[in-house]
Amino acid sequence: MTAQAIIQSLASGLLMGLLYGLIAVGLALIFGLMDVTNFAHGEFLMIAMYLSFFLFAFFAIDPLLSAPLVAAALFVFGAVIYLLIVRFAMRAKANAGMVQIFTTFGLAIVMRGLAQYFFTPDYRSIPQSWLGGKTISIAGIFLPEPQLVGALVSIAAFAGLYFFIHRTDFGRAIEATREDPGAVALVGIDKNRVFAFGWGLGAALVGLAGAIMASFFYIYPDVGASFALIAYVTVALGGFGSVFGAFAGGIIVGLVEATTALVLPPSLKSVGIYAVYLLVVFIRPRGLFGSI
Amino acid sequence: MDKEFAARRRRDLIIAAVLAAIAAATPLFVKDVVVQNILILTLMYAGLSQSWNILSGYCGQISLGHALYFGLGAYTTELLFTKFGVLPWFGMLAGGVVSALIAMGLGYPFFRLRGHYFVIATIVIAEIGLLLFHNWEWAGAAMGITIPIRGDSWLKFQFLRTKLPYFYFALALCCLAWFVTWWLENSKWGFWWRAVKDNPEAAESLGVDVFNSKMGAAAVSAFLVAIGGSFYAQFVSYIDPESVMGFQFSLLMALPAVLGGIGTLWGPVLGAAILIPLTELTRFKFGGSGRGVDLIVYGTLIVLISLALPRGLLSLFSRPKKTGAAR
Numbered sequence: 192m193t194a195q196a197i198i199q200s201l202a203s204g205l206l207m208g209l210l211y212g213l214i215a216v217g218l219a220l221i222f223g224l225m226d227v228t229n230f231a232h233g234e235f236l237m238i239a240m241y242l243s244f245f246l247f248a249f250f251a252i253d254p255l256l257s258a259p260l261v262a263a264a265l266f267v268f269g270a271v272i273y274l275l276i277v278r279f280a281m282r283a284k285a286n287a288g289m290v291q292i293f294t295t296f297g298l299a300i301v302m303r304g305l306a307q308y309f310f311t312p313d314y315r316s317i318p319q320s321w322l323g324g325k326t327i328s329i330a331g332i333f334l335p336e337p338q339l340v341g342a343l344v345s346i347a348a349f350a351g352l353y354f355f356i357h358r359t360d361f362g363r364a365i366e367a368t369r370e371d372p373g374a375v376a377l378v379g380i381d382k383n384r385v386f387a388f389g390w391g392l393g394a395a396l397v398g399l400a401g402a403i404m405a406s407f408f409y410i411y412p413d414v415g416a417s418f419a420l421i422a423y424v425t426v427a428l429g430g431f432g433s434v435f436g437a438f439a440g441g442i443i444v445g446l447v448e449a450t451t452a453l454v455l456p457p458s459l460k461s462v463g464i465y466a467v468y469l470l471v472v473f474i475r476p477r478g479l480f481g482s483i
Numbered sequence: 484m485d486k487e488f489a490a491r492r493r494r495d496l497i498i499a500a501v502l503a504a505i506a507a508a509t510p511l512f513v514k515d516v517v518v519q520n521i522l523i524l525t526l527m528y529a530g531l532s533q534s535w536n537i538l539s540g541y542c543g544q545i546s547l548g549h550a551l552y553f554g555l556g557a558y559t560t561e562l563l564f565t566k567f568g569v570l571p572w573f574g575m576l577a578g579g580v581v582s583a584l585i586a587m588g589l590g591y592p593f594f595r596l597r598g599h600y601f602v603i604a605t606i607v608i609a610e611i612g613l614l615l616f617h618n619w620e621w622a623g624a625a626m627g628i629t630i631p632i633r634g635d636s637w638l639k640f641q642f643l644r645t646k647l648p649y650f651y652f653a654l655a656l657c658c659l660a661w662f663v664t665w666w667l668e669n670s671k672w673g674f675w676w677r678a679v680k681d682n683p684e685a686a687e688s689l690g691v692d693v694f695n696s697k698m699g700a701a702a703v704s705a706f707l708v709a710i711g712g713s714f715y716a717q718f719v720s721y722i723d724p725e726s727v728m729g730f731q732f733s734l735l736m737a738l739p740a741v742l743g744g745i746g747t748l749w750g751p752v753l754g755a756a757i758l759i760p761l762t763e764l765t766r767f768k769f770g771g772s773g774r775g776v777d778l779i780v781y782g783t784l785i786v787l788i789s790l791a792l793p794r795g796l797l798s799l800f801s802r803p804k805k806t807g808a809a810r
Contacts (some may be wrong), residue, residue: 228599283793290793293741297785304778427603462614465607473592
């Protein structure tokens with residue numbers, strides 16, 4: 192194995208890892224804000240990919256251009272899901288953890304069923320987008336353009352999110368609600384609005400990821416499931432509740448996956464991710480950057 | 484109070500005996516093979532869910548990776564059967580022991596994890612098992628194992644002419660899981676589990692051996708689920724990694740308990756009695772089209788019941804208890 196090949200796969204791993212980070216960051220945001228894991232996160236990704244696909248198929252809008260549209264649509268979708276369903280799941284007095292897990296799982300199953308019903312189980316792809324199938328080469332290292340753009344978007348989105356949480360009034364309201372949901376009501380912050388906004392934002396981030404992935408990945412009703420598991424691992428690896436942890440976790444997961452693929456058969460590449468997750472939480476049961 | 488409790492336990496046992504007798508008699512009246520098939524699956528999932536409930540319901544360690552034990556039961560039995568000619572009855576026990584040992588081995592690191600970290604660790608470990616079996620050539624890799632036909636007898640646990648023996652075995656398994664739960668519920672273990680579920684720190688300070696009680700629950704739970712896996716393998720006579728270790732089994736085991744009432748004696752039975760026929764019928768009616776209507780019906784039901792009845796359907800029949808205990 193040449194050094195060239197190793198650098199090549201680490202570079203690909205880094206790009207993929209940033210994309211994993213982007214998928215996971217929304218999940219971490221929602222969890223950090225309200226201690227709820229969205230087990231339908233993968234299905235949010237799937238919806239975003241289909242949306243991107245149909246915008247391309249019917250209106251010939253390139254996934255790169257439709258990404259903001261898809262993110263906006265997912266924002267609304269996420270907020271509506273919160274207001275219609277999750278809000279009630281959070282009111283459960285008994286078995287609260289269980290209720291949240293199964294409500295969001297149930298939602299995932301419904302979304303998958305709806306996708307199968309309306310879009311059929313067929314695999315679809317966007318044949319010719321601006322980025323699809325193109326690579327650029329830097330010093331002999333080939334980088335696929337969709338993943339490269341995805342990585343850049345991920346960095347930008349993370350920087351934006353960081354700025355938003357720490358520098359804007361609404362971000363501060365989110366932080367405050369996270370710290371003490373009861374007390375913020377006294378200063379006139381509507382907890383439900385903050386939570387709905389948090390869900391919207393989380394969904395918008397995964398929407399961005401979905402739009403970019405639509406240009407290089409097959410689109411089918413179950414596509415979310417495998418990415419969702421990686422996203423949960425990413426978030427837990429970084430530490431539940433830590434947005435920064437999810438971003439760092441994504442990079443680690445991408446690199447580990449690429450390294451595993453060098454030494455094990457490709458079908459086992461996820462084993463490396465899972466093993467690292469187990470190793471990290473056994474040493475640090477709260478993940479790398481988790482505080483709660 | 485003690486008297487009332489003893490009376491309730493006796494009543495539970497009598498109800499269970501009556502229900503088991505009624506169930507045993509149903510094949511006399513129900514000759515339709517499709518319906519018999521649904522009954523077998525219902526009993527099997529009731530048993531599995533009851534077993535899952537021991538660790539996740541009573542002891543509060545929510546596992547979404549029990550498919551691992553189901554698959555290990557199926558694979559141990561069938562590998563011993565096809566490679567070494569060991570009768571499924573022994574394979575079944577071996578599968579149970581293997582699963583219980585692995586569950587305890589995993590317990591060492593896993594039981595330090597809390598909440599979502601634990602849930603995700605269970606999903607991840609089952610997924611690792613799935614991937615390993617997928618790549619394990621000797622165990623048939625992705626192609627799986629077709630169980631050869633060696634006869635039609637209880638000895639070989641293969642039945643070609645009728646499904647009735649499978650029905651009675653599934654019934655026995657369901658009764659066993661129920662009885663084990665009933666028995667443990669009132670033992671030292673049962674009380675420890677509920678204490679661990681409610682408040683591990685407080686339990687620890689009162690002298691409950693938190694770690695060992697979780698280990699006990701994991702071992703019993705995994706053993707019984709593995710027996711279910713062996714049964715399933717003989718019943719469908721073909722296994723591959725996805726069909727016995729897939730994530731859907733982890734979910735299908737958990738759902739009856741969740742819908743019926745988690746951490747209760749009757750929840751899994753009630754949940755399975757409603758959920759499994761419903762799943763099978765919606766699949767029978769809509770699933771053939773491959774268009775996902777069964778998923779929509781099924782998922783909607785899960786969401787609605789989780790939201791409307793967080794304690795499960797069983798809570799409709801009992802007045803809320805004054806003590807906040809796990810029952």
